[in-house]
Amino acid sequence: MRYPFRTSAGPLVAVTLAAALAVAGCxxxxxxxxxxxxxxxxxxxxxxxxxxxxxxxxxxxxxxxNVLQNVYGTLTExxxxxxxxxxxxxxxxxxxxxxxxxxxxxxGVTFSDGSAMDSAxxxxxxxxxxxxxxxxxxxxxxxxVSAVQAPDAHTVVLKLSTPDAALPGNLASTNxxxxxxxxxxxxxxxxxxxxxxxxxxxRTPSQSLTLAKNDKYWGSEKPKxxxxxxxxxxxxxxxxxxxxSGNVQLAVFDDPLVAKTAEGxxxxxxxxxxxxxxxxxxxxxxxxxxxxxxxLAIQCAIDRKQVLDAAALGEGEVTGPITAPEFKSxxxxxxxxxxxxxKAADYLAKAGKPDGLHVKAIVSQGEYATxxxxxxxxxxxxxxxxxxxxxxxxxxxxxxxRWVAGTFDAAVALNGGxxxxxxxxxxxFTSKGNLNKVAGxxxxxxxxxxxxxxxxxxxxxxxxxxxxVSAELENNAAWIWLFTGFTYTATTSQVKGFxxxxxxxxxxxxxxxVS
Amino acid sequence: MVRRLxxxxxxxxxxxxxxxxxxxxxxxxxxxxxxxxxxxxxxxGTEAAALTPAQREALxxxxxxxxxxxxxFFSWLGNxxxxxxGFSARAQRSVLELTLxxxxxxxxxxxxxIVLALLIGVPLGMLAASKxxxxxxxxxxxxxxxxxxxxAFLLATTLLSxxxxxxxxxxxxxxxxTLAQDPLLNLQQMFMPALVLGFGIAAPILRTxxxxxxxxxxxxxxxxxxxxxxxxxxxxxxxxxxxxxVPIVTMTGLQFGYLLGGAVxxxxxxxxxxxxxxxxxGIQQKEYAVVQSTVLVIALAFVLVNLLTDLLYRIIDPxxxxx
Numbered sequence: 113m114r115y116p117f118r119t120s121a122g123p124l125v126a127v128t129l130a131a132a133l134a135v136a137g138c139x140x141x142x143x144x145x146x147x148x149x150x151x152x153x154x155x156x157x158x159x160x161x162x163x164x165x166x167x168x169x170x171x172x173x174x175x176x177x178n179v180l181q182n183v184y185g186t187l188t189e190x191x192x193x194x195x196x197x198x199x200x201x202x203x204x205x206x207x208x209x210x211x212x213x214x215x216x217x218x219x220g221v222t223f224s225d226g227s228a229m230d231s232a233x234x235x236x237x238x239x240x241x242x243x244x245x246x247x248x249x250x251x252x253x254x255x256x257v258s259a260v261q262a263p264d265a266h267t268v269v270l271k272l273s274t275p276d277a278a279l280p281g282n283l284a285s286t287n288x289x290x291x292x293x294x295x296x297x298x299x300x301x302x303x304x305x306x307x308x309x310x311x312x313x314x315r316t317p318s319q320s321l322t323l324a325k326n327d328k329y330w331g332s333e334k335p336k337x338x339x340x341x342x343x344x345x346x347x348x349x350x351x352x353x354x355x356x357s358g359n360v361q362l363a364v365f366d367d368p369l370v371a372k373t374a375e376g377x378x379x380x381x382x383x384x385x386x387x388x389x390x391x392x393x394x395x396x397x398x399x400x401x402x403x404x405x406x407x408l409a410i411q412c413a414i415d416r417k418q419v420l421d422a423a424a425l426g427e428g429e430v431t432g433p434i435t436a437p438e439f440k441s442x443x444x445x446x447x448x449x450x451x452x453x454x455k456a457a458d459y460l461a462k463a464g465k466p467d468g469l470h471v472k473a474i475v476s477q478g479e480y481a482t483x484x485x486x487x488x489x490x491x492x493x494x495x496x497x498x499x500x501x502x503x504x505x506x507x508x509x510x511x512x513x514r515w516v517a518g519t520f521d522a523a524v525a526l527n528g529g530x531x532x533x534x535x536x537x538x539x540x541f542t543s544k545g546n547l548n549k550v551a552g553x554x555x556x557x558x559x560x561x562x563x564x565x566x567x568x569x570x571x572x573x574x575x576x577x578x579x580x581v582s583a584e585l586e587n588n589a590a591w592i593w594l595f596t597g598f599t600y601t602a603t604t605s606q607v608k609g610f611x612x613x614x615x616x617x618x619x620x621x622x623x624x625x626v627s
Numbered sequence: 628m629v630r631r632l633x634x635x636x637x638x639x640x641x642x643x644x645x646x647x648x649x650x651x652x653x654x655x656x657x658x659x660x661x662x663x664x665x666x667x668x669x670x671x672g673t674e675a676a677a678l679t680p681a682q683r684e685a686l687x688x689x690x691x692x693x694x695x696x697x698x699x700f701f702s703w704l705g706n707x708x709x710x711x712x713g714f715s716a717r718a719q720r721s722v723l724e725l726t727l728x729x730x731x732x733x734x735x736x737x738x739x740x741i742v743l744a745l746l747i748g749v750p751l752g753m754l755a756a757s758k759x760x761x762x763x764x765x766x767x768x769x770x771x772x773x774x775x776x777x778x779a780f781l782l783a784t785t786l787l788s789x790x791x792x793x794x795x796x797x798x799x800x801x802x803x804x805t806l807a808q809d810p811l812l813n814l815q816q817m818f819m820p821a822l823v824l825g826f827g828i829a830a831p832i833l834r835t836x837x838x839x840x841x842x843x844x845x846x847x848x849x850x851x852x853x854x855x856x857x858x859x860x861x862x863x864x865x866x867x868x869x870x871x872x873v874p875i876v877t878m879t880g881l882q883f884g885y886l887l888g889g890a891v892x893x894x895x896x897x898x899x900x901x902x903x904x905x906x907x908x909g910i911q912q913k914e915y916a917v918v919q920s921t922v923l924v925i926a927l928a929f930v931l932v933n934l935l936t937d938l939l940y941r942i943i944d945p946x947x948x949x950x
Contacts (some may be wrong), residue, residue, distance in 0.1 A: 164670055164717045164912060172674040244681035247689075249674050251682070302719040317718030317725065318908055319803055319900045343802060345898040349784055353791030354800025377792075509664030509913070516668060516676040527673075539677065546677045 151336040154322075155607065155626045157618075158351035158363035159342050162318050167300050168289035169241055169248035177286050178364075178618045179342055182323060184289035185307035185330075187215060187234065187268075188280050189619070192611055194436060194531040196281045200229065200290055200307060200330075201268070206569060210275025215268045221330045223292045224304070224311040231262035236293035238270075246297075250287035252539060252546050253279075256566070275567040277574060278534035309335040309622040319344055335622045336609070352602070355379055361604045361626055364616070367481040368427040371600035378605050383598040384612040385428075387435045387529030387536075390419075390482070392473070392490060392592040395552030398521045400469050407589035409459035410471070412448035413497035414490065420595040423485035428597040433537065433582045435529040435596050437614065439575060441582040447589070456497040468498025473522035475503050476511035480526045486594070487524045518549040529596075531615065533578040538562050541581075541590065553590040644930050651926040655919050656700050662910070666690045666716070669913040690716075703916060707923065713916025717908070722920045725905055730924065733894070733901035735806065736824065737886040739817050741879060743825030744832055749875065751829075752836025753868070759841065767833055774830030783823045783896040790819065799897045820897040824890065828882040835878045839871035846870075873944045880936030884929040 163176035168184045171177050189199040201215040221229040238260045241248040256276040261269040270279070282288070295305055304312040309331065313324035321342045325335045343360060345351045348370040354360040356377060365371045375381050392410075400406045416430040432441025448455055460466055471494075475487040484505060491501040501522070506514065514520050530536040540551035542562045548554055561584065565577040585591070601612040606627045611620040667686045668675045678686070687693045694702075703713065712722035747770075755767030791797035798815035806813045843849065844867055852866055891903035902921060909917035 161911075162717065162908075166719070170670070172671050244679055245685050247678065247682040247685045249671060249677065251679070252677055301716075316900075317715070317720055318904060341802075345800070346895045346904065347898070350787060350799070350896055350898060353787045353797055357791045357795050357797035357800050359797060359800030507663070509662060509669060512668045512673055512675070513663045515673055518676075546679070550673075550676050 150625060150627060152338050153626045154339040154341055155337050155362060155621070155624060156341045156343050156360045157621075158345050158354055158360040160344070160346055160348060160351070162344050163321065163342075166302070166304060166312070167297050168286050168291070168306075169246065169250065169297075171286060172249055174616070175342075178616075179321060179323070180289070180304075180306075181286045181308070181617060181619055182310045182340070182621055183304045183306040183308045183312065184286060184291070185221070185229075186286065186289055187283040189284050190281075190531060190613070190615065190617070192613065194438065194614060196284060196531075199284065200234075201283075204280060206275075210277070210567060210569065211272045213270040213272065213276075213279060215270070217266045217268065218330060219266070221307050222328045223307055224326050224328060225292070226328065227292055227294070229290065229292070229307055230265040231268045232265075233293050234268045234290055235260045235262040237288075237290045240291075241288060248287065250282075250285055253282040253285065253288065253535065274563075275569075277566055277569050278532040278538070281530075281532040282535050284531075310340060313339065329622075331622070333623060336625045337621070340621055349373065352379075355602060355604060358604065361607050362610065362624075363602050364612075364618070365600040365602060366597065368425050368598070368600070369481070371427075371598075371602070372425075374600070374602045379602050380605070382601045382603075382612050383427075384601065384614060384616075386596050386599055387531070387615050388526055389431055389433075389435050389529055389596050390424075390428075390486060390524075390526050390594040392594065393520075393523040393525055393550075393552070394589065394591055395518070395521050395523075396588075396590060397552050400463070400465065401471065401521055401552075403463045404588055405459045405463035406465065406469065408447055409456045409463065409465075409497065410494065410499060411446070411586075411589040411592050412452045412456040412459060413494050413499060414592060414594075415451035415493060416443075416594050418451075418493065419486055419489045422489040423482040424595070424597055428595045431593055431596045433585050433591075433593050434533045434578060436531045436533065436536070438531070439533045439578045441579070441586075441593075443593070445583060446586040451493070453497055456499075460498065468500065470500045470502055471522050472502045472504060472520070473524055474511060474514050474520045475505045475524045476508045477505050479508035479511065482597070483524055483526070490524065515550060518552065529615075533581065534562060534565050537581065537585075538566070541585065551590070553585075553588070555584070555588070558584055640934070644934075647930060648923060648926055652704060652919065652923055653700075655922045656703075656915075659910075659913075659915055659918055660696065662913070664913055665692055666913045666915075667692075669911065699915075703919060707920065712920035712924075715909075715914055715917050717912050717914060722917050725917070726902065726921060726924055729900055729902045729905045730928075731805070732803075732899055733887060733890050733903060734928075735813075736817060736821055736890055736894075736899060736901060737883060739814075739821040740824035740828065740886055741883060743821050744827075744829040744882070745879065747825065747829035748832030749836050752833040753840055753863075755833070756837045756840035756844070764837075767837060771830035771833045774826050774828075774833070777826075779823050779827060779892050780896060782826065783820070783893055786819050786823065787896065799899075803898070803900050816897070816899070820890075820893045820899060823893050824886060828879075828886070831878055831882065832875060835874050836871060839874045840867055843867050843870045869943075873940055876936060876939050876943065880932055880939075883932045887925050887928055 159175050161175050163179050164173045165171050165176055168180045171180050185200045187199050187201040188196050191197040200218055200221060202218045204213060204215040206213055217231060223229055238254060240246050241251055242254050256272045256274050256279065257270050258273045259271040263269060292305055309326055309329045310323035311326045314322040323340045325338055329335060345354055348365055348367055351360060351363045352370060352374045355363060371381055394401050394407055396402055396407065420426055420428050420430060430443050432443040434441040473487065476483050487503050491503060494501045515523055539545040539547045541554055541558050543554040543559055561577055561581050565574055568574050599616055603610060608625050610624040712726065714721055715725060718725060751767050751770055755764045758764060798812060799819065803816065804812040849866055852862055890901055891907055894901045894903045902925060906918055906921050909921060
């Protein structure tokens with residue numbers, strides 16, 4: 113799940129502002145131009161909260177990841193189209209039937225403190241991430257790695273227990289950033305030392321964080337801005353007014369109402385579809401939901417477009433399980449692509465519940481803008497199919513607690529997506545996945561499909577395997593996938609060269625200029 | 628000896644202050660633990676579900692959550708007595724440092740709000756009282772009704788959107804400047820938030836002023852003074868307002884306490900790095916030491932303001948001094 117903290121007053125404020133300004137229409141405009149402007153200057157980015165940590169291996173908060181991915185380097189990176197491209201490793205190859213991954217490191221990479229980066233740093237980082245005592249969040253991404261070897265300064269060899277086609281993509285996560293072997297978590301708590309285009313220059317907690325250009329950055333294209341200030345303005349509507357008065361030049365919003373108020377004037381708003389998806393999670397191991405016919409009845413009783421329209425002003429698109437462009441599921445390929453109450457009634461009858469049933473659902477309040485509206489729309493629609501959705505609206509901390517413990521029948525959630533379908537769902541829907549308790553569903557068929565997807569390096573074959581995964585999830589109504597939303601990147605006209613990405617990344621701040 | 632000491636006003640007052648603060652400390656400690664979630668889930672969000680038991684244990688130890696609650700409470704309290712208010716992992720700073728930078732912001736905001744509230748409330752209250760049931764009284768009633776009923780966030784966002792979007796005046800979108808760094812910018816940044824808060828408390832001040840002025844004007848001594856030929860202006864300000872000050876000061880003192888806590892919403896919208904926002908962030912991140920210590924500081928400030936209000940009455944009202 114993406115995890116931006118939202119202000120408690122946020123949604124209310126947004127509604128008020130939207131009503132007050134009565135701005136109509138939210139036409140899509142392209143990214144803020146690709147023409148590059150002059151180098152230098154400071155870009156002010158408006159953010160709603162301070163990074164909660166500067167230590168990349170533990171950073172999951174949206175704001176923290178956005179800042180740290182400009183500071184720390186990873187072995188691989190994602191290009192604009194989310195294909196895996198070289199990062200600190202300039203190339204890699206798999207041998208030994210997929211059980212050895214050999215990476216060749218780039219020459220002349222230094223950390224911002226001037227020390228050189230070599231294979232010892234990579235080995236140190238990966239070994240530490242795999243050590244449970246570090247409590248690094250990406251440990252599971254390296255589950256297939258049995259040993260890390262550094263035969264020479266420029267080569268890193270990963271010995272795998274099973275072939276893992278998703279590994280190169282997983283290595284692109286900021287949570288797998290390569291740190292210097294002389295650094296400690298304590299040192300990096302208040303200062304940074306990365307191989308990325310920027311480094312921390314100044315921080316005032318809960319007010320602002322400023323990055324300065326890293327002159328030693330290895331990339332062929334050097335960062336253009338002298339500095340980027342992430343200025344904390346807790347309320348999204350206040351960020352809009354700070355942009356309107358020219359004090360802030362770039363901000364990313366996820367609330368469609370706020371984005372509407374930002375449109376017009378000297379602000380451009382680019383809409384980017386997201387990998388993260390809105391979903392009604394069903395716990396197929398709890399009560400009536402254990403019956404596949406009950407789950408299918410729920411699936412048939414829901415008009416996803418209506419949920420999207422009611423909760424998010426129609427800003428987004430109906431989705432199947434896999435949201436990454438390369439592996440995208442076709443939402444028409446599901447048992448009830450359109451709402452079908454007759455079929456829902458049939459499934460209920462098959463389940464031996466012709467008179468309907470009650471399902472309890474947890475909903476988070478305040479974690480993201482549309483949650484409660486989604487839940488209300490689902491409840492109203494299911495009621496027409498004699499399924500009563502009992503909503504339990506929880507403060508986001510309480511929601512996270514229940515979600516993490518897996519103690520719910522159903523959950524209205526916004527979960528984070530990933531470019532590789534194995535990274536996205538392997539941890540949820542395989543019987544040994546570390547989030548399987550939360551997912552509430554697995555099957556031998558899915559275990560086998562996910563294993564095959566990891567073992568194959570043939571792209572066409574992987575696509576075919578994951579479309580089967582998708583079908584398996586939908587035919588069993590493991591969860592009810594609803595829609596993906598947009599993020600809205602607002603920029604003033606002075607900003608050029610920024611490319612918003614589908615995974616919400618701000619990595620293209622390195623090509624951005626401000627005039 | 629001890630008994631005689633306890634009978635002494637000042638000692639009693641100090642004892643009750645310490646009692647109040649201890650009560651606040653226990654209450655906040657318990658309430659915070661009653662909120663679901665802890666620093667681990669607050670920091671990692673739903674990723675916390677992917678932690679292995681060993682990882683979870685490592686984090687629990689790191690944040691000191693493995694110690695029994697009474698141990699956590701007394702070790703924190705013991706540290707507070709030595710001036711160590713705790714450490715914020717998020718800010719990588721001591722809570723004392725955070726508080727010393729944020730408390731002045733809120734205090735300044737509170738003072739400016741009070742000044743604005745008095746500037747709005749007292750004259751309008753006197754005006755309203757000068758001719759009860761007249762159009763000017765109705766104006767006062769409407770203003771105080773609006774002050775009481777318009778929520779701060781609505782007024783705040785309206786002000787921001789009008790000033791920022793229409794007039795391009797938005798000092799709050801710039802980085803925060805302290806009074807020492809840039810007095811002009813600082814006062815500009817205080818203006819809108821203080822107006823929002825001040826408008827809210829102008830209403831009770833207006834009503835109190837109106838009632839007190841009407842009440843005092845009906846007193847015998849005013850009639851006597853008028854009969855003795857005291858000029859109307861002098862009568863109005865020295866005799867009437869002078870005596871109405873007691874309830875106005877009481878009301879203002881009460882509102883000051885409300886301001887310290889009530890600044891949260893306004894600090895959030897206008898991005899002022901004050902103490903209200905520090906508490907809010909602390910709660911969101913489940914940084915227990917931050918919340919516990921900050922609330923204790925707010926409670927202390929509240930108690931001190933009450934004490935100050937008490938002392939002020941003694942100065943302006945000889946009757947209190949006598950009793």
